[in-house]
Amino acid sequence: MMQPPERPQNETQRLNALYERAILDTPAEERFDRITRLAQRLFEVPIALVSLVDEQRQWFKSRQGLDVCETGRDVSFCAHTILEEDILAVNDAATDPRFANNPLVTGEPHIRFYAGAPLATRDGYRIGTLCIIDTRPRELTPSQRLALRELADCVQDEINLRQDRELASLLAASQARHLGILTALPDMVFVVDQAGRFIDCHDHPDLLMPREQLLRTSIPNTLPAHVAERAMAAIRDTLQTGETVAFEYDLDIPAGPASFEARVRRINADQALIIIRNITRQKQAETALHEQQRITAMIAHAQASFISEPDQREAFDTLLGDILALTHSEYGFIGEVLHTPGGEPYLKTHAITNIAWNADTRAFYEANAPQGLVFTNLKTLFGAVVTSGEAVIANAPATDPRRGGLPDGHPPLKAFLGLPVHHGSEMVAMLGIANRPGGYDQALIEFLDPLLLTLGQLIIAARMKRRLEDNQAELARLSRVASQTINGVIITDTEARVEWINEGFTRISGYTLDEMRGRKPGELLQGPDTDPETVAVMREAICRGKPFQVDILNYTRDGQPYWIRIQSSPMYDSAGQITNFMAIETDITHERQAREEVEHHLQGLAVLNEIASLPAQDVDQQLTLALSLGARHLGMEIGVIGEAQRETFRIRWLVAPENVDLRVGQAFPLQDTYHHLAIAGSDLDSIHHLGASDYRSHPSYLANGVESYISIPLQVSGQLFGTLSFSSSKARTNPFKESEREFIRLLSRWVAVTLEKQKSHEQLQKLVSHIPGMVYQYQQWPDGRGALPYSSPGILDIYGVHPEEVRENAAAVYRVIHPDDLHAVAQSIKRSMQDLSTWHLQYRTLRYNGRVRWLEGHATPEAMADGSTLWHGYIRDITQQKHAELAMARSEARLRGLFELSPVGIALNDFETGNFLEVNEALLRSSGYSQDEFMTLSYWDLTPREYEAQERLQLESLEKTGQYGPYEKEYIRKDGSRYPVLLHGMVVLDTNGRKLIWSIIEDISERKRLERMKSEFVSTVSHELRTPLTSIAAALGLIQGGAMGEIPENVRQLVQLAHKNSQRLTYLINDLLDMEKLMAGKMRFNLQPQALMPLVKQAMTDNRPYADQFDVAFSLTSRQDDVMVNVDAQRLHQILTNLLSNAAKFSPEGAQVEIAVTRIDDQVRIAVKDRGPGIPADFQAHLFEKFSQADGSNTRKRSGTGLGLAITRELVQRMGGSIGFESVEGQGSCFHIDLPIWNEQQGGDNPETRHNEGTEP
């Protein structure tokens, strides 16, 4: 008994999983067939299948050795297999109770052995099997079982992969198509938001401004109000309703006035897509068509009314009205040219616009217009037409020399057109029209030409009518009129049999009156393509005796088709009975052609749209398909995209019938092809019949036998690429239509864009291969599986793997990531996936060689339809940068340590605000503030205000040189006490370029205390030294001075020696104290403006006794009696004493010391010149240093402390002067001091004076 298979428990979900694969009933695929063939051979079985089990049947996706493609599920072995986890093997079906009676066992294909491995989806649903079947019993070895399972895994992978791949390629195709449509043709595409702001658009020559600029603005800000309002309303509409909203508008663009059609469609809740097409050409064609129709209608109307209206004046009035409307003129007239008996021409109006401007003119018009107004003065603009016989255009009539002037009150004349109306060679009338906006031009004259012809005929007819009065039968009169018209006129009886036709009708149809008379026109004129419905309409109207108008295709006597417009109306006798039908027939073939042209144009656009939306996977296929669509549209067999390189033309893409001997890759000398004509002309080139053209001897014509071709140069990325061309071995009867030329222009643009895209894709590939690091796409599915569908070659450098190794599975990459960073990488990816935030991470890789590298990655995630996430990003090697960063961090840590541990205070301030940014421990310790307190301090919380002037100087230095200090000032401690500090610092820039000030703030309290102690010590010591010295010196002085009576000579000498040395000791102590005070800044100066010379003379006088000791004389050689100086008299005395005593001391006996006081600009110089030994050159540099004397051995003769000049220089400088000397060894020395000359204006403006305020008695 056969057992039908059970249904699995999860059957519904299983079936869904199967249907989701979308694999059922699809064509066979090599990727599965390959596996079944392999199985067939491997297991040496006649049958191997990939079987999928759906609700009712098993269907074979791949089959070897079996003809049927499906069987019922009830007899299916595989339906059993899908119930199993593992392989189901039936070694002998004939003995297996489940299958023994199975028709597949008992009948074809006589299954005895079956082994099937279930195929599972990724979710675990078993949807089918890979099975092998034999007609004899068998048993699988364990290794065969394994092999079967592995093959089944391959099938399983293919089934599962298929969906992913298809999704990806569908997406790519849709994106590419989207891009293709956007960039190719011929519309402008915008994405805008609710407020009309441009979110996106693509480059297009009709954009009102460059794309980048446009994207920063909005519709209301760019378009004129009337367009913007409609656009905004359309956006509101479509956002609300979701419906596409379309409108048309006119807009002046740089190329001139243009018409556009806009379609607005909602994208999502707050964005809309706007597609704008330039429909100017279409509009123009329509307008031209419309106007042609109007003028044709007018002619027919005028003729008909002239013929049927009893009052011909009304016909002229109507015609004039129509002409004015057609030409947008304000007023005008139709006037017949008549002649006086003397032969002078004059005008008589048949129709004239009523432009009466007052009661008089109104009365005149009403009385005379019906009979016709007469104008005899021809020295006017209109008269010029009559006298010259030529058209007169006067667009500035006020200044036109031909003008005759206007009567008062006449409406203004802004533009005038006068046209002569001829009949044969005779000028019979003229048309005058005025005030067309923008004036008149030649084009309008040409446009009106057929009308003038008709007008001429009407005038003649009117003339004849006048002449013949009542003598002519109406039909005859009509015939005279009608026979002259360019239109066909046909008169039939009530039975619709022809009674009469005019010459025009014969011209159009080829039939003569004799051939037509008595016949029904339809029998002769209508043919195979004549529309039966139109014929029915005509017949119906005639039966009912009604007028009608139809457009109908008729055939000439030669069988040529032509389009004709028939306006037919019944004619009545005096009793009101219909006697005849009269029809005016207008040839509308041109009109039909124009309409066809518009239709063809639209058709072309449709083809272009089709081309633009070609799936964009393969450029070759795309271009070839485009060529074949283009060729079909143009009705030509051959389409070629060729590349021109120097002198060679090479076919790159081609469509051609098989019998044409052309192939892709074929090259020709450029000169031998037509393409050089297009290339040389840089524009479209076309010939519709080469054999009849100048090019019939061109080598290409001779070689190819091409009779028509159209070719256009292709510019790719601004450079000539080659041409796009279509050609045919058949000549065309007509030149290429404008719509066809437009079509090929647009197609060439699309081709160029496509080529550009390909080129830029290639460039991108090149670029990508050259950039450091890698560019990639990483895709991760919800089950955690990851892959890199795209990675640039740089991945080899970054991860040491090839792009193809990780295309399906990213495991190879994860193996390289440093184990310590793996978690961080996984977490960051997860985070990016969850909130779709940019992925950014720095992490390490660890390669097999133990080398660690730092990487940095950026990627943007995108959620995919299948629930996976796709990142686009790049990864670069930042090992070096990282090392630098780490080194930097170490170095910063060191600096930080220094900063924190420094015993000297350090502070960091903002240059602009002066705020404290950082201070170190040492500064906090000295100032008594905590870190937090310090940060809130302002500059003047720390610095006493009296330092403001000094601070300003330091700030200037900081701004000028970037540095300040060192200088001393005081800081205020938290407790209000002050302490001295020594400051210096510099400007630095932080990484953001912010200016900062680093300051070193040294607490010098301790140093100051020591200085004070030293100073006090010196002072005390000098006092303590002086006290015993006073006794010694005085005692010796008394003895030596003889106060104690005479003493023996040898004793006197010793006492003298002792006395002199005690004096020297006294000087030394005095100088030491002076020096100490100067250095400590404690020397006070009492500066007073006073005359210089008395001070000099006093010093000379006071030092004379000293000089006498050396037998040296002072001599004043030059004086400045009126010079005033601002000095401390006592100190200047000390200075001069020093110089004079030095000079005396170093002069030879009997010599003279010369003192000269001279003026040098605003300075006064006091020079003291001796004739001593001079100062050795190598000592001159040290002259003013402390304790210096040129010759230590000369102390006996030239006593001194060695401090004199040092003190002198200090004193001179403190009084604003300077000291210097010239000396040549062996020729004496000259010391000089320069002091600023004091004058009244500077009174009191001396820092030293100010400094001393209030300290003087």
Add this chain to the structure above:
Amino acid sequence: MSQLQRILYVEDDPDIQAIARLALEKVGGFTVHVCACGEAALNEAPGFAPDLILLDVMMPGLDGPGTLKALRADPNLATIPVVFMTAKAQPQELEQLLALGAVGVIAKPFDPMTLAEQLRELWSSRSDD
């Protein structure tokens, strides 16, 4: 104008006392009374009735300026001219001493041979006032 004759000399250092007394008596020919300290000078001045008081600045106890102040406070002694003698003969110290009302300051170490002459000059310059 009377002659300078009687000098009260106040000095704590006995060596300088001896030398100065010699210079004033032997070289200058004055009548000299020496006191070792300011208090002694204040006590003995009325009895001695000096024409001029030569006053050392730095002394233990009542120093030179203090003694001068005390002298000026005693109506009997207030008009006696005072000359200071000091080892701290720095300019601003001189000025301060003169500002106290002294007629002169003599720096130590002094020249014993010209000391008497210096005092006579100061004495007469005071009389010029």
